[in-house]
Amino acid sequence: MSLPYRIMVGLEVHVELATETKMFCRCANHPFGAKPNSNICPVCMGLPGTLPVPNKEAIRRSIIVGKALNSEIAKLSKWDRKHYFYPDLPKGYQISQYDLPLCVGGELVLLNPDGTPESTVRFERAHLEEDAGKLMHGNKKGYSRVDLNRAGVPLLEMVGKPDLTSPEQARRFLQELQLLMRTLGVSDADMEKGQMRCDVNISIWIKEGDKEINTPVTEVKNVNSTRAVERSIKVEAQRQYDEWMAGGDIRTRKNKVTAGWDEDSNSVTIQRHKEAANDYRYFPEPDIPPIAVYEIPELNPDSVVLPELPNARRLRYLKHGLNPADIELLLTDFDRLARFEEYTHGTELPPKQVANWLINAPESIQLQMAHFAELIALVEQGSLSFSATKPKLAELIAALQKNDKASVKEVVQTLGLLQEHDGAVVQSAIEEVLREQSSAVADFRAGKEQIFGFLVGMVMKKCAGKAQPAKVQEALREALSK
Numbered sequence: 001m002s003l004p005y006r007i008m009v010g011l012e013v014h015v016e017l018a019t020e021t022k023m024f025c026r027c028a029n030h031p032f033g034a035k036p037n038s039n040i041c042p043v044c045m046g047l048p049g050t051l052p053v054p055n056k057e058a059i060r061r062s063i064i065v066g067k068a069l070n071s072e073i074a075k076l077s078k079w080d081r082k083h084y085f086y087p088d089l090p091k092g093y094q095i096s097q098y099d100l101p102l103c104v105g106g107e108l109v110l111l112n113p114d115g116t117p118e119s120t121v122r123f124e125r126a127h128l129e130e131d132a133g134k135l136m137h138g139n140k141k142g143y144s145r146v147d148l149n150r151a152g153v154p155l156l157e158m159v160g161k162p163d164l165t166s167p168e169q170a171r172r173f174l175q176e177l178q179l180l181m182r183t184l185g186v187s188d189a190d191m192e193k194g195q196m197r198c199d200v201n202i203s204i205w206i207k208e209g210d211k212e213i214n215t216p217v218t219e220v221k222n223v224n225s226t227r228a229v230e231r232s233i234k235v236e237a238q239r240q241y242d243e244w245m246a247g248g249d250i251r252t253r254k255n256k257v258t259a260g261w262d263e264d265s266n267s268v269t270i271q272r273h274k275e276a277a278n279d280y281r282y283f284p285e286p287d288i289p290p291i292a293v294y295e296i297p298e299l300n301p302d303s304v305v306l307p308e309l310p311n312a313r314r315l316r317y318l319k320h321g322l323n324p325a326d327i328e329l330l331l332t333d334f335d336r337l338a339r340f341e342e343y344t345h346g347t348e349l350p351p352k353q354v355a356n357w358l359i360n361a362p363e364s365i366q367l368q369m370a371h372f373a374e375l376i377a378l379v380e381q382g383s384l385s386f387s388a389t390k391p392k393l394a395e396l397i398a399a400l401q402k403n404d405k406a407s408v409k410e411v412v413q414t415l416g417l418l419q420e421h422d423g424a425v426v427q428s429a430i431e432e433v434l435r436e437q438s439s440a441v442a443d444f445r446a447g448k449e450q451i452f453g454f455l456v457g458m459v460m461k462k463c464a465g466k467a468q469p470a471k472v473q474e475a476l477r478e479a480l481s482k
């Protein structure tokens, strides 16, 4: 499908960092599911005379993210007050970072399934700030209530450049960022719980004559699922194009507008003209000194050790011969990923087989390393078939748990899964089949390769459980070549 315009999108992503305590006080950082206003104190309630003290762990996690995005970590960074009035913001301002953010620049590379780079999305900056409280509307008595458990929760805002060119790519970018947060262990980034929220900046390029015009940006606020990000871009881009073609306000307007996304009606509602930065009356936070992270040993960005990042992992797994769909499955399922790493790191176990068991026979995650190794060896030798074992895996695991001295081989034997191989039986079966199927054999010898499978089947049938398919194939080929 080709559109009569080009889409240009940048995402601003807010992520709640999963620290033990809030950004500027010692209240528990458990905004989701706790009794309203149970994790609050004078600092996060914005009472006069209180002093904020920055949370070192939140700063450390932000630096980890910055390093993973290849950002420059600022030698000197500071806090600023961003003023606006809203009932969920008790101080009347948010402590944020304005002109000296903690992380500057950076990028995230999206890979194609084969591991080649598909696109690079750059970042403007990432800064640390505090979350606001939450309003609960719709009380029976007709008033709204405010829950300040979320007020003061550390929030990392990552501002992406408008490098995204399609709704689908924007969705993948957000999913990738989410995976990165989880891989780094800085946040669960669960969008349903509001731990990751996204503002979507959308404009389009329209060809008019020989020039191309860029429409003013619409910022769709608080889009709270990856699917909604994708759909809101699709809808808003088309809405801008339609407004342009109808000769609307979009042709003369210069400034950005903000909008909301309505999930039920699948539509974007324009809300207001965006404040310029000076409407927030930013000024330096007088109660907190600037941060020089390189001078604080626990925060020094040069000594940050990152875990293996998703893209590096993808490339390594591709080299092991894993297929792209299985790789994505492993990367997003941390229990299986940990098991996979444990079973393949510094061991002789073939990664492809390990992945096959973990993904296609998920109970195998319960096997101990030694049993897993034995299971794989039996399959490799041809003594066991994956497809016959899979439905009996739970029984196998239960038997091994009951008797930890038993070997996998002993148990599969009692389960009737062990494929024995009697060379003499196989030889005579092959001879019989070659005699009985002389015309099929002639066809095969004349080049009809597909007959081979049929002949193997005939031999297996005669051997009645005393033959392993791989060995039968080998012996049959040998016999046919004579």
Ligand code: ZN
Pocket: 022, 025, 026, 027, 039, 040, 041, 042, 043, 044, 045, 152
């Ligand atoms: Zn507090």
Ligand code: MN
Pocket: 014, 129, 157
């Ligand atoms: Mn923000």
